[in-house]
Amino acid sequence: MIAVLKQGTTPSQMEQLVAWLKAMNLDVHISEGQHVTVLGLIGDTSRVDMDLLKSLDMVESVKRVSEPFKQANRKFHPNDTIIHVGDVRIGGGYFAMIAGPCSVESEDQIIEVAQAVKASGAQILRGGAFKPRTSPYAFQGMKGAGIDLLLKAKKATGLPIVTEIMNISTLDLFADVDIIQVGARNMQNFDLLKELGRTKTPILLKRGLANTLQELLMSAEYIMSEGNENVILCERGIRTFETYTRNTLDISAVTALHNLSHLPVVVDPSHATGKSSMVMPMALAATAAGADGIMIEVHNNPSCALCDGPQSLTPHQYDEVCHRIRKIREAIV
């Protein structure tokens, strides 16, 4: 960690600061320039409160040179983490296809979709039971009953399931869920993260719409620091000024997260783009970039012309995407 001191800092102020830093078991190297003095802090700085340091009158700026996350950090865990979900593995060369409807709506619906996506090659079933919606007047999901239907679909097809939790108080309902999803809006719901850190269930942690990669990894650190190391990171689009797509899918996050962390990275092109016509090209792009899995929304409502989901593919379209993803995987391995 580097601290730059303001011009005019007195020797006694600096001494006081250096003493305080040394009391935290840090070595302090001092470089005095003409206009600035720079302190290099050497040692375990992950517990130094950067905001506090920045706040000192004599400090002009502070910069971390080692990342503030430890358990999620590739530097300390060079090998890729492989997450086991039933027989499925994610990360370290194992690639997972995750698919299913936006919301669970009925037993027929979820089982039909599960069978269809399994036939195309999906290994994990997704489906929303608790739905975070911007408007209080919009459909909020089937909740507990939705999870029951997902479990029926799991039984019918053998596919492990992933579904989103919004609230610690419903954790009991997720006892048989294979992967618990933390949505983008809850990425910094720290109490929820800590509670999930006390389970052993794999967590699919979605990046917040305006969160940096470092913040995403700090949220993973919240889960891991409580004992649960089964974290899957998920890029699902960030908020920018562009309005043609719902969000801007940051595919470079795949490579960046792989550089910074040993955790697997899954990409969700459905929510990012909000347009079904863009799902396939973005799924192929993310695969080519080295993603460890792709999560896609698939619906089935052949009889209802009005009911296809915003960004969802039909089973037929999904089959085509799976076929092409496999070709890309062969090309890059």
Next chain:
Amino acid sequence: MIAVLKQGTTPSQMEQLVAWLKAMNLDVHISEGQHVTVLGLIGDTSRVDMDLLKSLDMVESVKRVSEPFKQANRKFHPNDTIIHVGDVRIGGGYFAMIAGPCSVESEDQIIEVAQAVKASGAQILRGGAFKPRTSPYAFQGMKGAGIDLLLKAKKATGLPIVTEIMNISTLDLFADVDIIQVGARNMQNFDLLKELGRTKTPILLKRGLANTLQELLMSAEYIMSEGNENVILCERGIRTFETYTRNTLDISAVTALHNLSHLPVVVDPSHATGKSSMVMPMALAATAAGADGIMIEVHNNPSCALCDGPQSLTPHQYDEVCHRIRKIREAIV
């Protein structure tokens, strides 16, 4: 609500869509152009699922022409809402000064700060007991014990208190809190909002770092739709590409929110800028823009040169800010 249909939509598809819309008690006006057909949906569109409509194959784009929020909407409640907190009023011409330390640290600290800010003119005491921190290794607040100390300071000074809730399960601890704050990271923690909507306590709802004003008002709507109409909106900076300030304080949000809604708007310049030297000019600017209150961090640690908070003012500096805010208030009224 306006729906633009794609070229190539067949008459029978359009008929089916129009029938579906009419079944929701909407009138549908059809404008056919050379390249596009536009449907104007007339009636109560606040319950129409815009995402679903957008998702239909035949629909090119959808635009709301009336806002999706109702209870927070100035169109339906032209008069300013005035929130009563003890003897203090906020909104409708009443202006509130809120001040206190970032975190509650000890009984002496919080009472001393409370007395100091009261002497300068503050009417409400703020202080963090539950602290959302990006890092699991950073200080997370005194929690329940912090609320107890705030209540002691309230007793000692008569100032009503505002403090942040992070988790529904701690709601009982807030029984005697005068204003419950929802932090920026929880602005779309919808379960928390709904639960707070079932109380009668005034809620200080902070804008998320990357949330639009409409999303802020939809989150207010979550609280109001459950029965609690005592919502105070708070602008505290948004995330942009600029790195000199921690966030970019969007002072135009004050005017925009006043145009859109009848709810009072408070501004927090301390968190937005992250620099104590910028707190005063931004507090004055927000006051001049017509804010209904200003919330500022104030610390007192005369004996500890290292302990001043990042963006906090000293009591002496706060006194000067209060003096100048009063002069601005006189100038604009």
Next chain:
Amino acid sequence: MIAVLKQGTTPSQMEQLVAWLKAMNLDVHISEGQHVTVLGLIGDTSRVDMDLLKSLDMVESVKRVSEPFKQANRKFHPNDTIIHVGDVRIGGGYFAMIAGPCSVESEDQIIEVAQAVKASGAQILRGGAFKPRTSPYAFQGMKGAGIDLLLKAKKATGLPIVTEIMNISTLDLFADVDIIQVGARNMQNFDLLKELGRTKTPILLKRGLANTLQELLMSAEYIMSEGNENVILCERGIRTFETYTRNTLDISAVTALHNLSHLPVVVDPSHATGKSSMVMPMALAATAAGADGIMIEVHNNPSCALCDGPQSLTPHQYDEVCHRIRKIREAIV
């Protein structure tokens, strides 16, 4: 185009507005709702000044339902445009590899790099002669002499060349340049665009760091409306809050631009990421997304350990990227 009128608009105001719109040869359809009145404007609205319309007191909001660009619009030109550059074609299924150093530095350097990238499969040579730099104290390029060296490299290898123009007054120097590049910072230098529209040289138009796709297409329209239809669009990263990468490469722009326009789309992963280790995965991702070409920075300075460019690949690394891009191309075609 849709115009939403404010509540309280009088019939005579509306009549005046409708008369004004009809005078522009537009049909006007009126939909009156309870809270709003909506005008649908039918006809050629590309010349209607949306800002002027929005500015009227009685108008609440205006929305285009047809795009404001015409010559760049796929709706009016369904077939992909294919740009011819010597024997090279770009677009409509033709894929172009563009490579070369950030800056032209010497005859030996540019010819060596040109030979190396040609051997790997590059079809077009890039190199900076005029360099836009944030700081006036940074190297600004070899200027005219740089173009002369590029032409020597063209002669030596047969590769057509692309290089950036910053200023109309230097246009004469570009007489033998095969593709003239407009940099991100000049994307809305409208006088430059118009002047280039009066040439017949293909233009590589880079997206501005904070420009929407529609603005990019409007800038293409500036060139095309003057008579030069040879425009190649280039995505090179946009400015977001993320700081790990220099910019955020918006790979979804490839698909979006293909939906909106018939013009070819090239991607530059070197400038977007600013990290050489991210160039290959982003090049593969952009190829998988359907880009019509990839532009990559390649340097050669085997003798100087300090001189490799920020985001540049070595010829050896570039050879590997070319090999993999070809495999991705085979997988998606």
Next chain:
Amino acid sequence: MIAVLKQGTTPSQMEQLVAWLKAMNLDVHISEGQHVTVLGLIGDTSRVDMDLLKSLDMVESVKRVSEPFKQANRKFHPNDTIIHVGDVRIGGGYFAMIAGPCSVESEDQIIEVAQAVKASGAQILRGGAFKPRTSPYAFQGMKGAGIDLLLKAKKATGLPIVTEIMNISTLDLFADVDIIQVGARNMQNFDLLKELGRTKTPILLKRGLANTLQELLMSAEYIMSEGNENVILCERGIRTFETYTRNTLDISAVTALHNLSHLPVVVDPSHATGKSSMVMPMALAATAAGADGIMIEVHNNPSCALCDGPQSLTPHQYDEVCHRIRKIREAIV
């Protein structure tokens, strides 16, 4: 400047790097930690190419601790710069009211507006002759004829004039213009900046829509490094995700720029918000924040209900704004 070296950098690599840095007359302080080695570069680092340094294989990151701008830097010029424009002064406690129509349209229009705004207290007349427009089909301004009309209005009222230049080749037309404006889209048109640096005319430099404050100051440095020290900075809104306002006015930029630089800072609330109803509160807020001037669009078209400009005030509204700005100025001085 601080350079952090990657793990695994060999002593001989480091020696080579240090020798290279010392050859640039820099002192190098080395701090070796367990996981990183940090180099502190002491001396005049404003000419060190940060991108080049970052690009070295052995370098993990680079951070400037002193700003890269010198002539615009308050550290080297502690006193406020005061710009003289005729009898008007801007900066160092002198506050300037600038007003006029978006575009110059006719002699009557510009003279009438000039007389009206002068009567309200404006000291400088603004008016667009060359208009940068996103669409090639929109009105591009009266160009040279517009400048002639501005000069007539100057003669009629005595008000100095400010108008925008888009292109070096038109510089001769600006011989009698008192302040030349560089628009947001040209903030990094470096050739234009350098050319204007060779004049003595005051330059009003608008911040680009997605440019950082440091980039704005680097663009000021382009002008100043060529010899013209008469630069006025202008905040006019930045591009964010918010869509209610056209742009987000960054009022904190006023304070930030005053901290970083000695140059005066003017605020343009008209273009930032794009809504006439928001101009007054934002003008008052910017004044309260300490801006050195406010630039506002004012139109006069009493006879034409359809012709009021998007974000323009009437002379009557402008008079009220001036009155209130004076009250705010009295309150803060």
